[in-house]
Amino acid sequence: MLAVKVPKREAEKVRRKLIELGLLAKGYAVRREGEFVLFPVTEPVEGFELIEADFERLERRPHSYREVVEVPENVRPLLPSSFDIIGDVAIIELPEELMSYGKVIGEAILKVHRHIKAVFAKGSKVSGEYRVRELVHLAGRRRTETLHRENGIRLKLDVARVYFSPRLATERMRIFEKTRPGEIIFDMFAGVGPYAVLLAKKAKLVFACDINPWAIRYLEENIRLNKANNVVPILGDVRKIAGKLEADRVIMNLPKFADRFLREAMLSVKPGGIVHYYGFAPEEDLFSEHEAKIKAAAKELGFTVKFLEKRKVRPYAPRQFNIAIDFKVMK
Structure with a gap:
């Protein structure tokens, strides 16, 4: 040719x-x-x-596991179009009709995505005090510890023992861009530190609290991995810490129950400080119920709030969204 x-x-x-x-x-x-x-x-x-000249033809590599997986045609439309990748671990949500084909689905993912070493299916919803879910091994290595990279930081974690969502990487960077150098930050539900370790690049000090001892164990390791020595890990119930520190910025990444901790957040922020609140809401009314709860909590404390930004973060379930509300607290 x-x-x-x-x-x-x-x-x-x-x-x-x-x-x-x-x-x-x-x-x-x-x-x-x-x-x-x-x-x-x-x-x-x-x-x-x-x-x-003669040229060797390149073998076209499939872009999706759905191109190579072998399942009956009647269940093929049920194959998920996406899955989470945390480090070298893939976690896919399979409908009940596909669970018996889990092994071939897992092997197809490994075949297409060479960097993935282990594939699991979600075996339950996120639940319990530690916000974890059961995982069903489908293919690859039987290990749940991995090293995840995002936004220029490294995070070691065990996907079976701690809560972590790679889908919030963009949201975490949004908060990083809003953070001013020298701030004091309170991350109320820190997990393994995806917010705390990232924000430590700008902040003077980051207090990072979590009730899950496994999360704090990995947070401590991630502080060392990223040399984020201005992060202070705190194991315990955030209710016992609230009001004992004054932060310029508070992160409330507990969307299912954040409304229960509004009082603690407001007591822990400086006058004029900013709270980043997360929740779940139906598509037809994303913000009004959460705004009402924020105003009520402020009124009870004798504070006022100013809403700065409201946004959809990501889809959570059919017609349900993970939302974010940023507000300033005036005392």
């Missing part, structure tokens, strides 16, 4: 130019001959040496 022949030192520049012109033939491996590189092209390119 037709090819452009260029010296190796110019190869990368020429490759980008051919892509820009839409002339680089897809599906073929580039060839190297001594000090030259040969690019397959779809038509003659002015200003370059053109030759005829």
